[in-house]
Amino acid sequence: MKILVTGAAGFVGMHLSKRLLQDGYTVIGFDNINDYYNIQLKRDRLEVLLPFDSFSFYEEDLADRQALNQCFDNEKIDVVINLAAQAGVRYSLENPQAYINSNILGFTNILEACRHHHIKHLIYASSSSVYGANVKMPFSTSDEVNHPVSLYAATKKSNELMAHTYSHLFNLSTTGLRFFTVYGTHGRPDMAYYSFTKNIIEGKPIKVFNKGEMMRDFTYIDDIVEGIVGLIGHPPKANPFWDRENPDPSSSYAPYKIYNIGNNQPVKLMDFIQTLERHIGMEAKKEFLPMQPGDVQSTFAKIDDIQHAIGFNPSTTIDEGLKKFVDWYKDYYEVKQARTFVPLQYRKKIFAFKRSETI
Secondary structure, three states: OEEEEEOOOOHHHHHHHHHHHHOOOEEEEEEOOOOOOOHHHHHHHHHHHOOOOOEEEEEOOOOOHHHHHHHHHHOOOOEEEEOOOOOOOOHHHHOHHHHHHHHHHHHHHHHHHHHHOOOOEEEEEEEHHHHOOOOOOOEOOOOOOOOOOOHHHHHHHHHHHHHHHHHHHHOOOEEEEEEOOEEOOOOOOOOHHHHHHHHHHHOOEEEEEHHHOOEEOOEEHHHHHHHHHHHHOOOOOOOOOOOOOOOOOOOOOOOEEEEEEOOOOOEEHHHHHHHHHHHHOOOOEEEEEOOOOOOOOEOOEOOHHHHHHHOOOOOOOHHHHHHHHHHHHHHHOOOOOOOOOOOOOOOOOOOOOOOOOOO
């Protein structure tokens, strides 16, 4: 089976692509390598994938419809896993246009390409952010999500609506995955756990919002990948029990499905920080700040649907996951001991793109 993974140089995209390649799939990577955060980290992730003979890569933008269609024309793709997006809640306050170009225009191009090339299954990344102002816990896919509190969340909700339209009109099987605070090795530097680690090692204060009272359903990257891989061979079908008078938002009369994919065990932010401090071997200097615009108090995933569908069982504890991340971080940045750190600079590596000859 040949799988297109958009956002292949991203955090989740690299880990997923590596797992697929190890499992014997052919993977086509697609990523624009934008500068939202340090490009070298993205190139280093790609270096993990390039040694695989069954991996090829397109450095292109989803918003470029012609480039995307060229990729689909060149490759005989069976399944598409769309992980490319402009990420980050707070950044959406500063640069909203980036979210429209990538998350709306780019996703439209993906849907159109899947439609015209008769793709068997489209899996795409949504986000726990869509729950917005909801306070009923745990968050369930059967709950309405009509009150987003950030533009990022609004674009992800829009993706779900757009996917349903294509499932209805063109019988395209679409699966949306609401990720819950993914963390792990090769992660995103804009995420709190990453910046916390950097600042603690450098002896700089960390910013703790809402007095650390927030709770997050932190989910380790390996568990996320396990869930995605398990769903590849389970394209949704029309739900024969779907009730138009009492509609379930997570399924449909069309081949459409939404899943939460989280750890199902929320952790208080201060407990998370204390675990991180223990694995780093240093105590953080903390700067307590109020809740930021676009943030939510808590996230907590109800994962019954995906458990029943594929036996999804996240198994990585916060203690295990943060230890793996800290060990990777120290190795990647060549941290020899406490306060010996290579600040802001990624190790230089030789990099060459592996591109299709038809491009």
